[in-house]
Amino acid sequence: MVNRITELLRKMSIAEKIAQLSQLSADYFQEDGVTLTGPTGKQQVTSEELHSVGSVLGISGAERARKIQKNYLQHSRLKIPLLFMADVVHGYKTIFPIPLGLASSFDSELVEETAKIAAKESASAGLHAIFAPMVDLVRDPRWGRVMESNGEDPFLNGSLATASIKGFQGCVTDRFDENHVAACVKHFAAYGAAEGGREYNTVDMSEWQFRDQYLEGYQRAIETGARLVMTSFNTLFGVPATANEHLMRTILRKELKFDGILISDWNAIGELKEHGVASSQTDAAVKALKAGVDMDMMSFAYFELAQKLEKEGQVPQEIIKLLDESVYRVLKLKEELGLFEDPFRGMDLLKEEENVLTEDNLKIAQKAAEESTVLLENKDNLLPLKPDTKITLCGPLVRERDLLGSWSWKGNTTKNETIADALQNKFKGVTVFDEDLAEGTLDLNVLKQKTADSEVVIVALGLKSYQSGEATSMTKPRLPKKQLNFLKALNETGKKIVTIIITGRPLVLTEVSKFSDALLLPWFPGSRGAEAIANIITGEVNPSGKLPMSFPRDIGQIPLYYNSLRTGRPLTGSDNLDKENKYLSKYIDEENSHLYCFGYGLSYADFKVKKVQLVDKQIAKNGELNLKVEVANESHIDGQTVIQCYTHQCVAETAQPDRELKMFKKIMLKANEAKVIDICIPVTRLAYTHQDLTKKVDCGNYVLYVGFAADTKRKISFEII
Incomplete structure (x- = not known):
């Protein structure tokens, strides 16, 4: 391996080295049906640059990947194969519960199994590396990417990060097998602590807090052998992560001993100009290289640096050294993946058909959904319901097929059962209505008529997939007002109510809890989510999910997490004493405590x-x-x-x-x-x-x-x- 890489480095021009460190999106390879995960504004790339580039993101499918790899190699001078990467966050085509949901299982073995399946499906579709797991510690449900996280606790986060890496990569020594892919830990570092829960925003914390609480997830993932790490968009210790030498060189490389590929997030190098720490694209490129960023995702800063160096005709020795270090790491991963021996590794249409979206995979998806569902309320042991219970099904999500959640770009919602489908298969007497709730209310007499023959009303409420994930920060993480009004009106019918909440983030559920006799939280449960929900409601499955994040009573408590530091004036735990003493760390209009811990x-x-x-x-x-x-x-x-x-x-x-x-x-x-x-x-x-x-x-x-x-x-x- 060393001889091959050393020989390639000797042959490569500066432009070819920089191209190996550049990643382009799928649209540069003129393929239809691609998914972009960042702002576009296509920049011109020469044929020489295109056929020297090191990796591509967003392309999958064995036939398509094989075609692109073949064409690329035909035009490539040194015949160094492309790396194919994509976001496979909670499944490729078999979609599992969102990671925050999977964290509710508190089951490392199950998380490893879901990652193993996702890796096998991805590898069969021609992917070599995936952008997962996200191990950012998150304590703020206003941040949309909380759905990708393992929640608020460092130890749980680290345990599940370890399980994910094992599942994605398998038991790698010096060579990956064809059923596994390289994992990319993201986002380094502390991205889950963005101020105000606002995407791409600043992170301002002490290094003590970072090391004590936020570092563990990354550290354990790296110790498990993750081959890639992705930089975060935020500043940390006053410097944007992508140019932060202390963060990347001292902490990541030296202390955590990470020797794999450090890749930027989408255009993060170019955005150093917007941060105000770089004067130009080439200045940004130099700062990122000095920080140790090996791969530039879609900023073209490294390409512009190559053009500048070519014009100047002289390359500083420091830049040559940095480029050689980074190119070595990229070529080393390609060697470990076996791409020099077989550039078409895993790109087999028959194998893809055999491995993807199988019934066995879907059974694990259903098991994962069942173990990820959290029962929040069950007053007077209303659940489980007997099959002969007469029920009314209603709510805006009762016929919703998209139970997959964000970052499920290859999931097929048309093949999913709805909650109504699944429950109609379980109960004999079912009435379904899903009138337009645009005003959030229905006439009480109408509701009484529609629910007259039922013993229990099951109402499906929540958010849509596009309301969580990247760039979905919100100031009010709660149900839409019209849904709350509808639930309140249902409560006034006097019927027992089972409320199902579909969501990608913790919500303020204080009113929902008040108006529900039973409250079920499946998160976004994935490909077999509806079946899992039905099995829990009937009692065929006993719910075992546990919350990986605290749920607040009110928005003003956010961020709220169980393991906050003690204060000098804590509550005593005695209601009378705590009410009498004004000078304690407390609110005057709400309890300190969580709704659900x-x-x-x-x-x-x-x-x-x-x-x-x-x-x-x-x-x-x-x-x-x-x-x-x-x-x-x-x-x-x-x-x-x-x-x-x-x-x-x-x-x-x-x-x-x-x-x-x-x-x-x-x-x-x-x-x-x-x-x-x-x-x-x-x-x-x-x-x-x-x-x-x-x-x-x-x-x-x-x-x-x-x-x-x-x-x-x-x-x-x-x-x-």
Whole structure:
């Protein structure tokens, strides 16, 4: 491999090297049906540049990719194959729940399995690398890309990032197999903390906060072997990420030991001019190269640098060195993918037909949707419903086929069942109505007539796919007013109401909760989402999803997350004392607390933690917390739940959260079954960032919380010695 790459580097001109570091979108290859994921404004590219470029994004399909690769190689001087990349965020053609939904499963093995399927489908369609997973820690539902995230907790984020990388890439040593693709971790760094939840906006936080809370997801993904990292659009520590040498050279390359490809996001290098840190495209290109950005996605800054260097006739030695380092990394990935031996790797139409959108894949998609659905309310155990229950189905999303969510560009919504389809297959007596809700209300007498014969009304509300994802920031993450009015009117009929919420982000559901007897959150559940919803409503599947983000009571609480730092004037927990004392950290018009906390989710079964035992209450800094947790299912229904373990350090060098997740374990208990579950937590997981920015574990007193949500009260003390 080294000899091949060294020989190619020796033969390449400066222009060819820079072309290898440039990525063009699909429309430059004159193919129909392409999807663009950034602003357009097509720039002229010469034939020589086009047939020297290193990679293309947005093209897929074995036949199309093979045709483009063949034509490219025919015109390429050095015959270096193209890399094909695309956004495959939660499935290629088999669409799984959005990543925030999958995070609700609290199931690393399931996440790995969905990534494995997405990789196999993508590779069969000619893709070599995909822009996933997104491991930005997100605490603000106003940010539309929260749907791509694993939520607000560093440990859960890191665990699922690791699972995704394993699924996408497989067990790579020095060569990928044909069923896997290279994964790209995005967006480095801290993009999920954009001010005001506004897309492309500034991030302003201390390096202490970044290292203590935001870095873990990226670090664990890189440790797992991710081959690419994508820069973020935002500034961090006052410098745009794409030109941030401290962030990219010191933290990413040196500290995290990342030696793969660093690729810009769409036009991020060119946007350094808009940030005001570069005077021209070529100035931006030099700054990005110095920061270590190997690949320029759609800004043409590297192309313009090549033109400038050609005119000047002399290339600074520093630029040559930077170019050689970056080109080496690009060629190394192509070698690992086996493209020099087979430039048409995976581009087989028959194999694509065999591997894509299979029934086995769809079964996993349905399982994922079932385990990602969170039961938020179930007053008087209304759910599950018996098949002979007379129901009325209504709401703007009851006949909606697009349950896929954003970033599902290859998903086919026409093949999806609607919620109405799925429920009509389960219940004998079903009435469906979906009148225009433009005014948000219907005459109460009309509603009473339409629901007269039903025992339960099931109403499907929520947002559309285009209302989450990139460039969909909103100031009011809640249901449209007309939907709330409709739900309120339904409530006035006196019927029992089951509300289904389809969404790509946490919403303020305070009113929805008030007017619903049962409340089900499937997120955007994917290709088999409607079937999963129906199975949960009938009880064929017992819901086990847990929230990966806190849901606020009111918009003014945002950002709201369970693991915020303690203050000097916290609430005491006593309603009377907290009301009497004005000088506490609180609102005067709303409670501090969430509506639904991180880790929360109901079940049809009745789970209880009966006993928690720490094997040792004094543990060495290089040791482990070994727990025995007795859990019982005190019901006649089988079910899964998630044991969640949180710790708190009583006295530390820097302020600490009241609790932080350190371990979770998904378990299955049959009806009336009890088990003792062994759980091991390495003490190294209790490390935090000190004032000198080093991360280490302190000796001292700690508290361990064990339960089924972040607000669990069961605790036990221990000491690190």
